[in-house]
Amino acid sequence: xxxSDKLSETxxxxxxxxxxxxxxxxxxxxxxxxxxxxxxxxxxxxxxxETEAETLKIKALEGAGLPTQPCRSSVSHTGTxxxxxxxxxxxxxxxxxxxxxxxxxxxxxELSGRHFQLSNVTDYYTCIDIxxxxxxxxxxxxxxxxxxxxxxxxxxxxxxIFGHANAYVWQLHTEPGASEIFRLIIRxxxxxxxxxxxxxxxxxxxxxxxxxxxxxxxxx
Amino acid sequence: xxxxxxPWCGERDMSEFSCGGEAHIARPExxxxxxxxxxxxxxxxxxxxxxxxxxxxNHAAGCRRWFNLLRNTATDQILAVYKMGDAEPNVSTEEPVxxxxxxxxxxxxxxxxxxxxxxxx
Ligand SMILES: [Zn+2]
Numbered sequence: 324x325x326x327s328d329k330l331s332e333t334x335x336x337x338x339x340x341x342x343x344x345x346x347x348x349x350x351x352x353x354x355x356x357x358x359x360x361x362x363x364x365x366x367x368x369x370x371x372x373e374t375e376a377e378t379l380k381i382k383a384l385e386g387a388g389l390p391t392q393p394c395r396s397s398v399s400h401t402g403t404x405x406x407x408x409x410x411x412x413x414x415x416x417x418x419x420x421x422x423x424x425x426x427x428x429x430x431x432x433e434l435s436g437r438h439f440q441l442s443n444v445t446d447y448y449t450c451i452d453i454x455x456x457x458x459x460x461x462x463x464x465x466x467x468x469x470x471x472x473x474x475x476x477x478x479x480x481x482x483x484i485f486g487h488a489n490a491y492v493w494q495l496h497t498e499p500g501a502s503e504i505f506r507l508i509i510r511x512x513x514x515x516x517x518x519x520x521x522x523x524x525x526x527x528x529x530x531x532x533x534x535x536x537x538x539x540x541x542x543x
Numbered sequence: 544x545x546x547x548x549x550p551w552c553g554e555r556d557m558s559e560f561s562c563g564g565e566a567h568i569a570r571p572e573x574x575x576x577x578x579x580x581x582x583x584x585x586x587x588x589x590x591x592x593x594x595x596x597x598x599x600x601n602h603a604a605g606c607r608r609w610f611n612l613l614r615n616t617a618t619d620q621i622l623a624v625y626k627m628g629d630a631e632p633n634v635s636t637e638e639p640v641x642x643x644x645x646x647x648x649x650x651x652x653x654x655x656x657x658x659x660x661x662x663x664x
């Protein structure tokens with residue numbers, strides 16, 4: 324059956340697979356300022372009753388529990404799987420590129436018998452990483468969120484509006500002393516808009532002008 | 544503009560939220576027996592009071608959860624935020640004080656001012 328063979332082929336196997344921002348190249352500025360797409364990260368959305376999440380230990384998550392404290396995330400022992408709080412009964416499991424389908428299967432079998440929903444949203448969202456000097460200021464320009472380190476620290480994840488785009492902003496868990504990295508999780512269809520918006524904001528802080536691979540112009 | 548204290552996410556700008564109208568309106572029992580007037584009461588007729596008003600709000604850009612919010616519509620003072628299913632808290636607020644029940648100035652924006660009788664414009 325040729326059709327089922329095709330369905331079982333995973334997206335990660337396809338060499339022609341393009342990410343939402345594959346036509347944009349990473350931007351670098353002074354003082355470690357960096358902006359780039361984190362491509363094809365595995366993203367699963369898990370819905371489960373809040374009361375179950377508190378006590379549940381899921382082996383497939385390798386030590387990362389489901390955070391029950393709002394706007395927090397947890398990370399696995401290996402550092403390869405993160406669980407982000409999206410709502411009191413909703414989490415996003417972010418894993419390394421190409422691992423999401425195996426992880427989804429493991430989670431399904433481990434959670435069977437419970438009332439839950441698990442969806443693969445890997446290609447529905449993409450991520451833009453902003454690292455280096457003044458990355459908080461770059462984001463402050465674009466949203467109403469309080470980006471001060473008093474209220475936004477490592478591991479926190481918050482949904483908000485950036486320009487006209489709804490996105491999540493997540494400060495990655497980094498080693499003490501290492502530079503802070505903010506990751507924007509944005510719907511693929513709005514990714515180019517947000518990329519242009521962030522790169523425009525970053526220019527105020529010394530980022531060079533965007534020069535896209537395919538020669539297209541910035542729209543704003 | 545005002546800041547809303549989401550029961551989960553904490554204080555966020557109101558642009559992240561959307562308002563879902565008056566709270567505590569339960570769908571009537573036996574709706575298959577209802578006539579048009581009773582349907583209109585349920586679907587369209589709202590208190591729309593000036594002053595204390597219980598509303599449903601959704602944190603649309605954040606956690607996407609619904610909750611209730613008690614607001615003074617004349618001043619935009621937020622009196623209470625409470626979860627769906629909880630009873631309306633008993634909080635008092637300064638109601639509009641003119642004889643007609645209308646504040647002569649102000650309609651819920653930042654520049655609003657409640658006038659007291661005898662107070663000069
Ligand atoms: Zn919220």
